[in-house]
């Protein structure tokens with residue numbers, strides 16, 4: 001089953017190309033809700049594309065942090081959408097508001113580890129965007145569960161595409177498929193071809209690497225009907241933006257500490273970050289262009305990037321937490337690295353001791369410390385060259401939106 005209809009020109013005014021794909025500029029002054037409101041109350045131009053609505057998309061993990069942004073971005077930016085299926089273990093109440101729009105929104109409560117549930121959701125979809133995953137570097141879930149969800153879940157998605165005839169699969173991978181590696185070697189302004197020893201031991205990056213490999217190897221497999229499956233993988237660096245749980249955790253930690261956070265990471269260690277709206281936009285563009293540029297894009301990996309500045313993890317967070325009243329104390333780490341490592345190891349011990357009683361999963365553990373202490377930044381234009389990606393949101397917009405969101409978190413916490 002292929003995608004019906006013509007090529008790029010049949011896709012209304014929204015053709016890929018630097019900056020060309022923004023159907024409507026986001027409305028300023030709505031606290032980040034502008035694009036979403038536009039999708040609920042479409043502008044006149046939207047009506048033109050009504051006849052062209054024929055595609056069925058499935059977003060797995062569509063109720064997660066990234067998934068929700070992908071869902072909303074699709075509704076706003078994909079004029080050919082007829083039905084949007086949202087598959088998630090936990091469905092969010094916000095889905096209800098989407099059901100009043102012109103696109104049929106189908107919420108499916110399901111588990112990617114259950115092959116039959118995945119196959120039922122995939123059947124009849126033209127494109128699958130697979131973002132569902134267990135993101136855990138804090139020891140909340142067992143390595144087996146992480147593997148089951150991230151690897152077997154991805155295998156189930158691939159097999160469902162093959163069995164039901166879905167031809168286009170976009171997988172949300174991660175920078176962690178590359179690194180930082182166990183040796184803590186820096187990856188400085190690297191691109192998709194930069195040589196780097198990608199060796200991992202932690203269950204999360206291991207699972208993402210295995211899943212990505214499955215997706216890339218599946219490119220070219222014949223699906224029901226005999227046509228080839230076209231796959232590719234997107235590798236976001238650390239995502240930030242509205243809904244980012246770890247940012248929320250840092251914010252609350254700062255409030256508990258009297259409006260202060262204490263520097264633990266040298267300011268010179270740079271960490272790659274990318275705004276969630278731009279990551280979502282990249283997914284939408286890739287999904288749209290896979291059919292037209294299958295030979296070029298099939299089996300490829302793309303880092304997700306934008307114009308967010310290169311900074312240390314903590315300094316970057318302060319771009320948002322600072323304007324919300326928090327202060328980062330110290331120009332250098334206040335504790336020596338060996339002591340942090342000791343505390344991190346102690347946290348692991350405590351987690352193990354307390355496990356029968358409660359889940360103790362603090363931000364600091366040897367793995368997160370190593371990640372935060374290792375430079376990992378990307379500098380690439382592969383996505384622009386291959387499918388015309390340009391960030392939809394400037395750094396200033398991304399920053400403003402994130403600050404507004406943290407302020408709203410603050411408001412709701414009081």
Ligand SMILES: NC(=O)c1ccc[n+]([C@@H]2O[C@H](COP(=O)([O-])OP(=O)(O)OC[C@H]3O[C@@H](n4cnc5c(N)ncnc54)[C@H](O)[C@@H]3O)[C@@H](O)[C@H]2O)c1
Nearest residue numbers: 061063064065066088089111112131132133174236238239
């Ligand atoms: N957050 C980041 O910084 C980041 C960076 C790079 C890559 N990623 C990847 O992006 C994807 C989304 O991450 P996120 O940060 O939005 O995480 P998230 O936890 O907010 O979202 C994941 C979603 O997947 C769903 N899910 C989990 N297990 C499932 C299952 N068994 N069946 C169906 N749905 C299930 C969850 O309910 C959740 O809604 C993940 O694949 C992650 O590996 C995230």
Ligand SMILES: C[C@@H](CO)CCC[C@@H](C)[C@H]1CC[C@H]2[C@@H]3[C@H](O)C=C4C[C@@H](O)CC[C@]4(C)[C@H]3CC[C@]12C
Nearest residue numbers: 135137174176237238264313363364368369371372
């Ligand atoms: C030592 C602490 C003092 O303040 C700082 C700890 C920071 C860590 C909690 C985070 C540092 C790097 C983050 C990860 C990175 O941004 C990339 C990721 C890839 C993605 O696929 C999932 C999320 C994450 C692992 C992200 C998690 C949090 C950090 C380890």
